[in-house]
């Protein structure tokens with residue numbers, strides 16, 4: 001089974017455009033990575049074979065960097081032979097001619113939205129999927145117009161300017177009309193082509209190349225289309241050339257594409273199959289079309305899903321007598337352009353229908369199992385195979401999709417997993433899917449949101465207008481919900497008037513809030529019952545986030561449900577986010593404090609690690625240890641909520657020591673495993689700083705864990721005042737004397753004076769994220785960031801910026817000389833297992849680079 005598409009782009013905006021372009025096109029599994037090492041983490045644990053379906057990588061550097069990146073990508077599990085499309089970022093300094101060999105296609109960043117998916121589909125259709133060199137530019141254009149006349153796809157009719165009789169027609173005219181070229185010569189134009197809306201004489205006299213609707217003679221009668229007239233020299237004399245474009249989808253690529261887009265845009269409801277079949281039948285000018293399902297409901301004989309025939313009904317031969325159908329169901333495609341009559345002897349269907357053109361295509365599911373067959377035929381034979389064949393293949397893919405969906409629904413219904421009214425997954429299926437999503441997200445470091453949607457006063461609608469009206473409301477709500485989310489998201493009918501939604505790939509919580517806002521808006525649109533009654537249906541919604549709020553299905557849903565009730569409380573028709581807010585903590589303070597006393601002993605505390613990277617190389621240079629409390633009922637509680645409680649109760653002393661010891665042990669283990677001396681930042685609260693035992697504790701932890709003190713950096717928030725912590729300066733000097741480093745955290749929020757800074761033995765200053773967040777938004781905050789960096793450098797302190805979330809932050813901080821960076825743009829805080837994978841991958845890539853020939 002295909003394991004999806006890998007997108008690699010350092011710039012978050014480009015990553016997002018690539019993701020959105022592919023997501024909108026309905027590709028379900030898109031792994032989106034910042035760079036090759038990140039990609040390796042995402043792909044870890046996926047089976048290497050069969051490989052990824054596609055890799056798309058944005059290149060920003062020069063030819064050499066492009067080559068190295070491509071080689072690294074090829075070395076990923078399953079990446080060796082996967083089709084690769086390269087995107088040239090605006091700042092890339094290489095030209096298309098310098099692109100590495102073995103790529104499928106390339107485009108520039110501005111083309112992502114319009115071009116990426118069509119190019120990929122075209123290359124798939126052309127069988128260019130796998131590794132292949134960039135096609136060379138065509139040779140100098142051949143300027144012989146006869147090749148356009150003889151080999152082009154257009155129909156040309158050359159008319160004598162005086163007599164207005166035909167001198168010659170292009171082979172395409174003969175092919176499309178089924179009339180031999182010699183049958184045309186000498187005929188008056190008026191007999192073979194009739195303009196609509198303009199007289200033939202006028203069209204010829206003007207010869208202005210405008211397109212006019214018209215009808216062109218053919219063996220079957222007429223074909224409708226458009227024609228334009230231009231003056232040409234023909235065999236040394238003046239002549240007129242008419243170009244004809246048929247409207248028939250079997251003759252003209254544009255018409256075929258329009259047909260396909262309509263077939264693919266059709267819904268997947270019950271009538272969709274016959275509607276799609278009818279379109280294909282009419283617009284390709286077919287005489288016969290049938291769709292068979294290989295087996296259904298345990299019956300061995302194939303079932304006919306659809307049959308269209310242009311003629312009187314013959315005695316239809318049973319399926320088992322139709323040898324062509326049996327071959328196709330066995331997985332063998334059949335294609336005869338004009339000589340299908342050869343099959344008449346062995347197949348009674350073709351004998352009775354007298355088909356000259358015949359195609360039989362297996363309908364495959366995504367595992368390439370044959371689900372059924374599509375048979376299509378024409379009495380006069382097929383026209384342009386270059387058009388008809390891909391159209392039939394795409395249509396077959398669509399029928400296969402419909403068949404598969406139908407079966408899944410049937411199966412779902414049979415197993416009680418799909419809601420019969422809306423066709424959505426029900427509670428059981430949703431819970432199961434959510435479990436899978438959690439597993440995937442844990443592996444990929446993905447964040448997502450769960451949305452609980454409850455209709456306001458739905459019971460009153462049911463009671464007042466009846467159950468049929470209630471059903472209609474639920475179906476409309478389903479459509480509105482499905483129309484507000486992306487293809488990779490999931491909607492389910494959880495219970496009566498309750499729906500649940502999973503919003504995948506959330507970068508910032510705001511992403512989910514925007515979707516919730518959109519849902520509130522679409523719900524407000526008036527809804528009309530079948531009798532014309534106007535109804536206003538609104539919904540209350542609650543949101544919870546993975547992994548911030550909880551790491552398991554039950555707790556995530558419970559939190560989203562609680563938030564939904566909070567939304568009802570707020571007057572309905574709105575959404576609320578779940579939070580164990582400081583208010584909650586205040587209300588339940590006592591209970592939380594009691595529980596917190598046992599958190600450490602009960603093993604409910606965790607430490608996660610967030611990388612800090614060098615601003616120039618973006619290589620990892622350090623990490624910050626951040627504590628988490630996994631409360632058995634409330635889920636993950638943020639340190640912003642429980643650290644103040646821990647400080648109030650004095651529990652912070654033992655919790656802080658536990659965090660320090662756990663993190664130092666972990667850092668030592670990684671140092672030994674990877675030979676990498678990463679700096680470890682650990683937060684120290686004011687309460688800990690007042691502890692007379694602090695220095696002894698730190699020295700003991702360092703001794704017991706054997707971590708080099710130079711790797712431990714104590715982060716002290718700037719707002720701690722020297723007055724409130726009388727021995728602050730001494731303690732910090734003491735820590736410094738132990739060999740530890742000191743960082744001033746949240747810098748900028750506490751109004752520290754220059755003098756204060758000078759007195760503290762700080763090695764590093766961490767610019768608070770509230771300023772970083774406003775880069776590009778608030779010039780005052782930008783000025784503060786610039787001034788902080790300048791001042792810190794003048795005092796010979798290094799600077800780390802926290803909360804770097806977008807490319808713009810990175811550019812600004814780099815430009816102004818910030819030394820190190822920390823934030824979601826590079827990485828969220830990671831569980832130790834994921835952090836370990838990050839380090840392992842980094843090492844693997846380094847080793848590969850060393851082994852690379854110079």
Ligand SMILES: Nc1nc2c(ncn2[C@@H]2O[C@@H]3COP(=O)(O)O[C@H]4[C@@H](O)[C@H](n5cnc6c(=O)[nH]c(N)nc65)O[C@@H]4COP(=O)(O)O[C@H]3[C@H]2O)c(=O)[nH]1
Pocket residue numbers: 610625626627638639640643656659683684685715745746769802803804805822823824825829
């Ligand atoms: N929006 C956004 N946030 C980002 C980004 N990058 C990092 N963060 C978050 O910013 C916080 C940085 O830690 P902090 O300023 O020391 O702020 C910490 C620190 O003051 C305190 N804390 C955490 N662990 C400990 C601990 O072990 N001991 C003590 N005393 N305090 C701790 O709790 C605070 C909150 O910690 P977290 O919730 O883990 O939140 C972390 C981190 O997850 C980003 O790009 N965007």
